[in-house]
Amino acid sequence: MDATETPAPDQHIASAASSERIIEMTGVNKWFGAFHVLKDIELVVRRGERIVVCGPSGSGKSTLIRCINHLESHQEGQIVVDGTELNADVRNIDAIRAEVGMVFQQFNLFPHLTVLENCTLAPIWVKKLPKAEAERIALAYLERVRIPEQVHKYPLQLSGGQQQRVAIARALCMRPKIMLFDEPTSALDPEMIKEVLDVMVELAKEGMTMLVVTHEMGFARMVADRVIFMDQGEIVEQAEPETFFNNPRYDRTRAFLSQILAH
Amino acid sequence: MAEPARTFRAKPDRPAPAQTVGAVGWMRRNLFSSPANTALTLIGAYFAYWVIATVVDWALLDAVWQAETRRECLDAVGRSGACWPGVFVWFENLIYGLYPKDQIWRVNAGFALLVAWLVPLWLERVRSKVAIGVSAVLAYPVLASYFFLGGDKGFLWSASIAAALTAFVWVWATAIAERRTGRTLGELVLARADALDADPRHHRRLLFYTAAAGWLVAYALVALWYLPYVTTNDWGGLFLTLVISGIGITFSLPAGVVLALGRRSELPVIRLICTVFIELFRSVPLITILFMFTTMLPLFLPVGVEVDQLVRAIVAVCLFASAYMAEVVRGGLQAIPRGQYEAAAAMGLGYWQATRLIVMPQALKIMIPTIVSTFIGFFKDTTLVSIIGLFDLLNMARAIGEDTDWLGLFIEPFFVVTLIYFAFCFAMSQYSLNLERRLDTGQRS
Numbered sequence: 272m273d274a275t276e277t278p279a280p281d282q283h284i285a286s287a288a289s290s291e292r293i294i295e296m297t298g299v300n301k302w303f304g305a306f307h308v309l310k311d312i313e314l315v316v317r318r319g320e321r322i323v324v325c326g327p328s329g330s331g332k333s334t335l336i337r338c339i340n341h342l343e344s345h346q347e348g349q350i351v352v353d354g355t356e357l358n359a360d361v362r363n364i365d366a367i368r369a370e371v372g373m374v375f376q377q378f379n380l381f382p383h384l385t386v387l388e389n390c391t392l393a394p395i396w397v398k399k400l401p402k403a404e405a406e407r408i409a410l411a412y413l414e415r416v417r418i419p420e421q422v423h424k425y426p427l428q429l430s431g432g433q434q435q436r437v438a439i440a441r442a443l444c445m446r447p448k449i450m451l452f453d454e455p456t457s458a459l460d461p462e463m464i465k466e467v468l469d470v471m472v473e474l475a476k477e478g479m480t481m482l483v484v485t486h487e488m489g490f491a492r493m494v495a496d497r498v499i500f501m502d503q504g505e506i507v508e509q510a511e512p513e514t515f516f517n518n519p520r521y522d523r524t525r526a527f528l529s530q531i532l533a534h
Numbered sequence: 535m536a537e538p539a540r541t542f543r544a545k546p547d548r549p550a551p552a553q554t555v556g557a558v559g560w561m562r563r564n565l566f567s568s569p570a571n572t573a574l575t576l577i578g579a580y581f582a583y584w585v586i587a588t589v590v591d592w593a594l595l596d597a598v599w600q601a602e603t604r605r606e607c608l609d610a611v612g613r614s615g616a617c618w619p620g621v622f623v624w625f626e627n628l629i630y631g632l633y634p635k636d637q638i639w640r641v642n643a644g645f646a647l648l649v650a651w652l653v654p655l656w657l658e659r660v661r662s663k664v665a666i667g668v669s670a671v672l673a674y675p676v677l678a679s680y681f682f683l684g685g686d687k688g689f690l691w692s693a694s695i696a697a698a699l700t701a702f703v704w705v706w707a708t709a710i711a712e713r714r715t716g717r718t719l720g721e722l723v724l725a726r727a728d729a730l731d732a733d734p735r736h737h738r739r740l741l742f743y744t745a746a747a748g749w750l751v752a753y754a755l756v757a758l759w760y761l762p763y764v765t766t767n768d769w770g771g772l773f774l775t776l777v778i779s780g781i782g783i784t785f786s787l788p789a790g791v792v793l794a795l796g797r798r799s800e801l802p803v804i805r806l807i808c809t810v811f812i813e814l815f816r817s818v819p820l821i822t823i824l825f826m827f828t829t830m831l832p833l834f835l836p837v838g839v840e841v842d843q844l845v846r847a848i849v850a851v852c853l854f855a856s857a858y859m860a861e862v863v864r865g866g867l868q869a870i871p872r873g874q875y876e877a878a879a880a881m882g883l884g885y886w887q888a889t890r891l892i893v894m895p896q897a898l899k900i901m902i903p904t905i906v907s908t909f910i911g912f913f914k915d916t917t918l919v920s921i922i923g924l925f926d927l928l929n930m931a932r933a934i935g936e937d938t939d940w941l942g943l944f945i946e947p948f949f950v951v952t953l954i955y956f957a958f959c960f961a962m963s964q965y966s967l968n969l970e971r972r973l974d975t976g977q978r979s
Contacts (some may be wrong), residue, residue, distance in 0.1 A: 342876055369882035379877035383895050392891060393881035445881060 283420065283512070286496045287319035287478035293449060294339060294482075299348035308334050310504040318448075321481045322343065323491040323512075325528060326501035337452045340371040340483065369397050371440030375400060378434045378456040378497060380426035386413065386437050387422040389483065390444045401416045405444070412440040417468050432463025436470055443474075450474065452483040486531055492516065500524045570930045578939035591948070592616055603939045620940035621950055628950065631770015637684075640761060641773050648674060651702060661712050666705050671784055673701040682769070683776070684761030684767035696753035703748060716846050727933070736977060741853050766844040772923035775833035778844075778926070780912045781849040786912065789852070790859025795889065797864060808860070815857035820918050823850045828922045862908050867893065899973050906966035910959045927951055 294316035301309040309330045316322060324332045330436045331344045337343040337349060341357050341364045350357045352367050353516070381389050389408035396401045400408075411421055416436040418429075426434050435455055442450060452471065453514040456464045468490050475481060491498050491512055500523075509519050517524050538933060553559055556883070565575045596615030598607045607617030628640050654660050676698040680687070688697065708719035715722065720741055727740040778878065796808030815823065827850040870893050878888035898905075910966045920929030931947035934940055 326560070340880055342880060365882050365884060368880055371880075373877075373880040375873060375880075377871075377873050377875065379871075379873035381874065381877070381892055383899065393883060396887050396891065397882040436723075 283492070284321075284323075284476055284494055285473070288317045288321075288496055291318045291368070292316070293320075293353055293480055295349075295351045297349045298339075299338065299345045299350060301331075301338065301343065301345045301347075308339070308504050311466060312348070312506060313498075314506065315480065316449075316480065318445075318480055319478045320473050321416045321494050321496050322483070322499060323483065323490075323495040323497075323532075324484045324499045324501060325486060325491070325527075326507075327368050330501040331504040332501045333453050334497075336453060336484055337484050339449070340368050340373055342373075349531075350496045365397075369393075369445055369453060370447055371449045372445055373451045374435070374442055374453065374455050376457050378426070378431070378438045378458070379525035380434055380438055380441070382427055383427065385423050385425055386429070388420060389426065389437060391443045392440075394444050409440070409444050413437070415443075415473070416440045417466075420497045430463060431459045432466045435459065435463075435467045439467075439470055439474070439498050452481065452485065454484050456485065456487060483509075488516070488528075488532060500527065502527070541780055586636040595681040602613075604943050605663075609665035615690045616946050616949070617940075617943060618946060620661070620934055620937075620943040621946050623940075624930075624934045624937070624947070627771055627933075628927065628947070629772045631774055631925050631930060634762075634768065634771065637762065637764055640681045640684070640764075644678045644872060645776075647677060647681070647702070651705060653738060654705055657713065659710060659713050659716070662707050662708050662718050666709070669705060671700045673698040675781070677702065680761065683764060683766070685763030687756075692753060696749055699752040699756065700745065702747045703752070704745075716803075722895070766842055769844065771930045772927045774919075774924060775913075775916050778848055778924075779916045780921060781848050782855045782912050782916070784856050786859040786908075789856035790863045791894070793860035794863035794867060797860065798867060812857045812860050814862065815854050820854050820915055821921055822849070823854050824918060826850075836944060840904040843922065844924065847922060847924055851912070851916065851919075851933050854915075855908075858908055858912075862901060862904050863897070865904065866897035869900055870897055902966055902970050902973070905910050906962055910962050913962070914955065915956060927954065 275506065292315055294314065296312050297316075299309055299312040300307070314335075318350075323398065326332050331462070334343055337344050338357075339352060344359070345357075347526055351368060355363050355367055357363065357367060358472070380386075381392070384392065387406065390413060390515055391402065391405040394405040394408060395402055416439055417438055418433060421433065422428060426437065428472050429437065431510060453522075459467060462504065464487070468487060471481075471483070471490070472494055481494075483495075495512050498509040498512050499509040500515070500519075500521075502523055507523055508515075510519075515527065519528060537681050553562065557572065566572045588862070592614065595615050598610050598615055600615050601607045601610070601619045604617055605621060607615075607619070626635070626638070630641055633641060648670075648797045651666075651674050655663055655668050655670075660666070676694050680691075680695050688882055711717060711719045711722055724737050724740055727737040728734075730740075788907060793808050793812055796804045797812060799805045799808070824847060827846040828843065831846055837840065860930065874892055874896070875888060883891065916926055917928040919926050920932075925933065928951055932944070933949040934947045935942055935944040937943075
C-alpha cells in the first residue's frame with residue numbers, strides 16, 4: 272500500500288459514536304437451506320457509529336445487515352436492536368422496522384407512486400402522521416437530498432442517482448435511528464455514484480448510525496469508524512479504516528484489498 | 535504540456551427523410567414494400583371487398599323487411615336475402631325475455647340506475663371514487679333486484695332497499711358537493727356541525743344522524759313503493775345475460791384477489807383450502823358445474839328448501855369465475871419484484887398494508903388486459919346457462935326458429951345476436967385499452 276493514499280486525519284469525519292450499544296449481535300448463525308451463510312457473528316454497534324462492511328460476493332454481508340431489520344431471520348443466536356430482541360414476535364419486528372431505515376441496491380422505489388407519495392406513504396400509514404405533516408417532512412428531506420422540483424414525478428422518470436437519493440429521503444422520512452445501506456451505489460452509472468455518496472457523507476456528518484455494505488473504499492476511509500471484512504459467512508476482521516487499509520492482519524483481507532484497490 | 539480543452543458541441547437533430555414518414559411512407563413500408571407484399575395486399579383487399587359485399591347484399595339489399603311468416607320471405611327472395619320481420623317480432627323477447635310487457639320499463643330503469651350510479655366515477659374533481667365504487671358493488675344490486683323482482687317486502691328487505699336508496703342519493707350529493715366546493719358531503723356536514731357545536735366529539739354523531747335521517751325518509755318512500763312480482767322464470771334474453779355475467783364478473787374480481795392471496799399465504803391451511811378450491815373449479819367444465827348445481831344441489835339441501843334456478847346458475851358462474859380470476863391475479867402478483875415487498879416491509883408496513891398500497895395497485899394495473907379478456911370470456915360463457923333451461927340471449931335467438939310462424943329462421947337471429955355480443959365485448963376491450971393508457975401516464979421510464 273502506498274502511504275500517500277491514506278487520508279489525512281482532518282479529512283476523516285470526526286466520530287460521533289457514543290458508548291450506548293444500539294445493535295448487539297451475539298452468536299448469530301443463519302442457513303439458507305443447507306447453506307451456512309452466517310457463522311457465529313459477534314457484532315456490537317454503538318449509537319452514532321458508522322460501519323462499512325465489505326467482502327467478496329456471497330460472503331454474507333448483505334444477509335448480515337438484512338438480519339438487523341429482520342428481512343432475513345436468523346436461526347441461532349441473539350440480535351438486540353435498540354433494546355428490543357428480534358424474534359418471531361411480529362409486533363417487535365414492525366416496531367424495529369419503523370426505526371431502521373434501509374436503502375437497497377435496486378432502489379426499490381414504488382413505481383406507481385410519485386416521489387412525494389413514496390416518501391409520505393410509511394409516515395402516514397405506519398406512524399399515522401397527518402398527511403400535511405408527512406408532506407412537510409418529506410419535502411424537507413427531499414430538499415436535503417437535492418431532488419428539486421421533481422417531487423411530483425414518478426420514480427422511473429428520474430435517473431438512477433436521483434432515484435437512489437429519493438430512496439434515502441424515503442427512509443429518512445421515518446426518522447430512523449439506524450440506517451442500513453445495501454450496496455447503494457452498485458447499480459449506478461459511474462457519473463451518478465458521487466451524488467449518492469455525497470448525500471451519505473452528509474448524513475454521516477449529522478451523526479446518524481450507519482451500516483453500509485459497499486465497495487467504495489474512498490467512502491470507507493472518509494466516513495467509517497470501523498471497517499468490517501467478511502468472507503464465507505464470518506467476520507474475518509474489523510478495524511479503524513487507517514489500520515484496516517494500511518495494516519490488515521489477515522492474508523485474506525490483504526488479497527481482497529489488493530483486488531479491489533488494484534485499479 | 536497539454537493543449538487547452540476544446541468545447542464539445544452536440545449536432546442539432548435533422549428531420550427524418552420524407553418518404554419514411556406520413557401516410558405515403560406508411561403505405562410504402564407496410565403494404566407495398568416488395569412485389570410479393572404488393573400481391574398479398576391486392577388479394578387481401580379483394581377478399582375483404584368480397585366478404586363485405588356479400589354480407590351487405592344479404593343483410594340489406596336483398597333482405598325482406600315486411601312479412602307475416604317465414605313462408606312469405608322465402609316466396610319473395612328465397613334464401614338469398616335476410617328475413618328480418620321474424621327478428622323484429624321477437625326483438626323485445628331477445629332483449630327482455632318473457633318479462634311482462636307493461637313492466638319492461640323496470641328493466642330499463644334498473645340499468646339506467648346503474649349508469650347513473652357509475653357516472654360520478656368518470657367525472658373529474660370527484661374524490662370519493664373508491665367509496666362510490668364500493669357502494670355501487672354493495673348497494674346497487676339490492677336496489678336493482680327490487681326493480682327486477684318486485685313483490686311484497688318485509689322489514690329487512692325494505693330496510694336494505696332504503697339503505698341502498700340513501701347510498702345512491704349520497705353518491706350524487708357528494709359528487710356534486712365535491713365538484714362545486716372540493717369538499718365531500720361528509721366534510722361539509724362536519725363543517726356545519728363545527729359552526730353549531732364546538733365539541734368535536736359530537737361531530738361524528740351528527741354525521742350518523744344525517745345518514746339515519748336520510749335512511750328514514752328513504753324507508754318511508756320505500757314503504758309506499760310497490761312493484762308487482764315478476765318471477766325469474768320470465769327473465770330472459772340480453773337482460774338475463776347481463777344479470778348473470780354482471781354478477782359473475784363483479785363477484786369474481788374481489789373473490790379472485792382473496793383466493794390468489796390465500797394461495798400464496800404462508801399459512802398452510804389457508805393455502806391448501808384456496809389451492810383445492812381453485813384447482814377443483816378450474817379443472818371442471820362450466821357446464822358440469824351448472825349441471826351439478828341444478829341437479830345435485832337439492833340433494834344437499836333440507837327437504838322443502840327450494841333454490842331458484844337462476845340463483846343456482848349465478849352461484850355456479852360466480853364460483854367458476856372466481857377460480858379463474860384467482861389464477862389471473864396470482865399471475866399478476868408473481869410479476870411484482872421481491873424488492874417491492876422488501877421495501878414495504880423495511881419501512882414497517884404490515885402484510886395487509888403492503889398488499890393494499892404497494893402490491894395490488896401495481897399488480898392490477900399490469901393485469902388489466904388479462905382481467906378484461908377473462909371478463910369477456912365469462913360474458914360469452916354465460917351462454918352455457920341455456921343448457922339448464924334458462925333463456926339467455928343465445929337461447930332466445932334459437933327459440934325464434936322454433937316458433938311456428940318463423941320455423942327454421944336461425945341465421946338472422948344469430949346474426950343479430952352476434953352483433954350484440956360483438957358490441958359488448960368490443961366495448962369492454964376498448965375500455966380496457968383506454969384504462970391502460972390512462973393508468974400508464976407518467977409511469978413509463
